[in-house]
Structures are given as structure tokens and as C-alpha cells.
Amino acid sequence: MGMEKSTLIVTRTAIAVFMQSLKFCTNCPRDQNWRNLKMPCCLRAHLKKHYSLPLITKNPSLLVLTASNWLCRLSADSGEELQRVYLSSKQKFRYLGWDAPQGTLYVKSVQNKETPVARQAGVTQNTVMSLAIFHIFPLQIVGILEINKKVFGSGVTDVLLSEGVLAVSYSKCVRLYSFEHIVHRYMTENLILGKQSSLLGGKTVGEAPFGIPVNIQITDCLPVLFEVSCFNSGVQIGGHPWHYIYTPPHRNHKGTHHICSLKDSTRATNGIQNMNCCSLESDAIFFHPDDSGRIIHIGPTTINVLKILGEPNSGLPSKVVEDFSMKTCRNNNVTSQVTVTSSGRIVKRRFHQLDDDPDQETFRMVDYEDELDLLVVVATNSEEGEGRAHIRLHDNQSGQLQRTVYLDEPWDETYQHELFFDKDTIIHVEQKKTNFCCHVYKLTATRI
Secondary structure (H helix, E strand, O other): OEEEEEEEEEOOOOOOOOOOOOOOOOOOOHHHHHHOEEEEEEEOOOOOOOOOOOHHHHOOEEEEEEOOOEEEEEEOOOOOEEEEEEOOOOOOEEEEEEEHHHOEEEEEEOOOOOOHHHHHOOOOOOEEEEEEEEEOOOOEEEEEEEEEHHHHOOOOOEEEEEOOEEEEEOOOEEEEEEHHHHHHHHEOOOOOOOOEEHHHOOEEOOEOOOEOOOOEOOOOOOOOOEEEEOHHHOEEEEOOOOEEEEOOOOHHHOOOEEEEEOOOOOEEEEEEEOOOOOOOOOOEEEEOOOOOOOEEEEOOOEEEEEEEEOOOOOOOOOEEEEEEEEEOOOOOOOOOOEEEOOOOOEEEOOOOOOOOOOOOOEEEEEEEEOOOOEEEEEEEEEEOOEEEEEEEEEEOOOOOEEEEEEOOOOOOOOOOEEEEEEOOEEEEEEEEOOEEEEEEEEEEOOOO
16 A cells, blocks of 8 residues: 655745645645645544534535634545535634544634633633534534533533533532533524524624624523543543543552443543553543544553453453553663773662654554544654654554554654545644644555
8 A cells, every 4th residue: 555645834834735736835824824734634424324414514524723713624535625604703713523423523712811811800601612513514603602600600621412412620629510501491593504694683604804793691500420530630431331530639559441331430440551651642542433442551661452341231350351462672782870880889779761753653542543443553663863753554453453544744753743544535634833734645556
């Protein structure tokens, strides 16, 4: 399997995407500021019975969010612009989220923080952030929801949508709310892109400069579905039967992940997972996105795929067992902690090599490609002092390595990286000081 590659560098901290047959000008005048793309997202429809879509919308699309609040849907094959929606002139939208099981996309604004000047003047900022929610293929607006202090309280640090649940994070806890309940009870008007809205005084929804009005207005306290105290506002919910993963908000529990039943909070047997790694980057754990109910636990040298054994009504705690594990290929020669100089002086090293040492092969991130049923593992190492990266494609059921793809560009671990894999397309977004560079690979079949 070969590769075709395209690269584009964009300044002013904007992320741009260069797809096959898609070219953007990087020296655009200010009135074309929409060309500065803030965030890419590959979408591909999962064709099931509940989708009733025109043929044209079943093709893969690339969604991009621009610096000037335009949400654009492009053809992933040709780069043709299929849709563009102006979000708002009041909020700065910067983040794309994807609730795949619900066929829902959401765009999140930056967090509104109270400035010292406003605080001294007695001006309070009630709205913390906003969410714009869409159904996809094609884009259909559900609404814009404001997260405010009056309803959700102070101290909100983040918000996301997943599995039809609105998850609101605080410094030491997470609360879950039913998004279906919110829409059913608090939506003031059904909006249609390209149509007029009374909330805009008869102006068109999704067009500049008015964008999309706030049509989901929560006026009272919401019932909380679930709440858990946790470290760093992190909680994962999934599994069969339902479980959640969290780290207790106590110092002695740092680095441990507790797996408990969602029904009664009973901790599973073998339900405390700890990599015991010594690294700059902490390990990560989450439920497998393939809906198998398994768990992926990523460390610098090991990736464990776990499964939960248990029956919903057995009365016995579930059990966490290993399904399979993946290891890095490393030099096993351990450097001695004691060395002797030419003069005979004994020198003891005061530190050990880190588990995520950049000179050794290290796991960095894991993705899942559902159509190919592959685990996509990004690993890095060093060649002649320069960081390099490769993508390992593993069978999702057994963990067996199927193929390795080497990236052409160096991998500087001191800067931010993101990688997206969708069927035959690899997108690597890397930061280079104040710039971002996007490398796009197309996998092609090699004929012998």
C-alpha cells in the first residue's frame, strides 16, 4: 500500500486542511478570513436503516471551522464546498465535537472569563460558553444552547455531548443531564438553515452577520442523571453492562483508574487499573469506540485492551480481564545506574530513564477506524536525534499488527499534535511555534 501526501502551512495560529484536489490561498485579504480554518473533522455516514438520505449526502465530508465562525462542509474527495453556515457574531466558536451514535455534531465556543476590569465595575458574565448542535448529512441545525451560571452554577470548566447526554465538568466533579429532555422542554423555536426566524427579526438563519439565534433557553434547574466526584473532571461511561471509569479526587489515588458499576457504584473485581509508569505524559483510559463495551488503556510502552465480564442482574460484581495487549519494540539493554571513570571514581546516576523517553519507541495516541475495524496506533522514536512517527494498524479483534505507515515529517514532541484516520485518509496536524501545519496522506493500493 502506497501513499500520496499533501502539506499546507498556515500562519496566525490557524489550522488549514489540504485535501486531494483542494487548495487554499494562504495570503487572503481580511474579507476572506474564513479561509483560516481552525479545526478539521472527517465525517463518513454509517448507513443504517434509520438514515434516509439523498445519495449525494452519503459521500464522505470534511467539516472545517474557520477563525471567523463559519462552519463549512466540503467534499472529502474533491474539496468542493457543499455547505457553509455562519454561526454567530457574539461568540467565538473554536471546537468541533462528534456524537456519532446520535448522528450529531456540536460546535463549542471558547469559555467566557470574567476580566479584572469587569469585576471591578461590578459587571458579571452569566454565560460561560455556548454549544451549536447540528444533525449531519446534510447539516441541519438543532439549536444553540448557552451554558450559564444561573442554571449550572459557577466553576464550570468544560462541556461536551456524548451518547445524547450533556456532560458538564467542574473542578472536582462531573454532572450528566439528558439532552433530549433539554431540547423537548426548553426549545423556543424550530430553526431551519436558510429560512427566516422570528428570533432574528425575520432574518435568515445561518447567514452573516446574524448567524444562528439562541433557541434553547433553560429557565430553571435541571434534573441530574448522574454525578461523580473525580480527579481532573474526568469520567468515562460505557461497557456491557454499564460502568464508569474515574480517578478519585485524592492525591494518593493519582494515576489509578477505578471501574465501577453505573447501577450501584460497586467497583468491579480487578477494577483498579494502574500502569505504574514514570513518564512526563500520564496514561489514558477510555471505553472502546467500537461499542463492544471494552476498555482501552494507553501507557507509553503498553496498550491494554480490557473487557468487562458480568451479568446485569446477577448480584455479583463484574470482573475486568485483559482481552489482548500491545507492546512497543524497545532496546532491552538497561543502562547501568553505576559507572566507573578512567580514574577509578564511582559515579551513580540520580535518575532513571523515563518510560516515554523520546529516544525509545513510545505510544502517543490511539484511534479506531470502524469501516476497516482497525486500531490506529501512533508511535514515536528517534533517528539521529530527530523525532519520527509511524502509524501501526492493528486488527481490532486480536491486536495483531497488520501494517505500519511511516510519516515523512519529523515529530517534535514539545509541540501539539493531532491525528485523524478515516478509511484511506490520514490527517496529521502539528504545531510549529506560532504556526500550524497539516499533512494529509492518501493510502493507495500498490500493484506489483
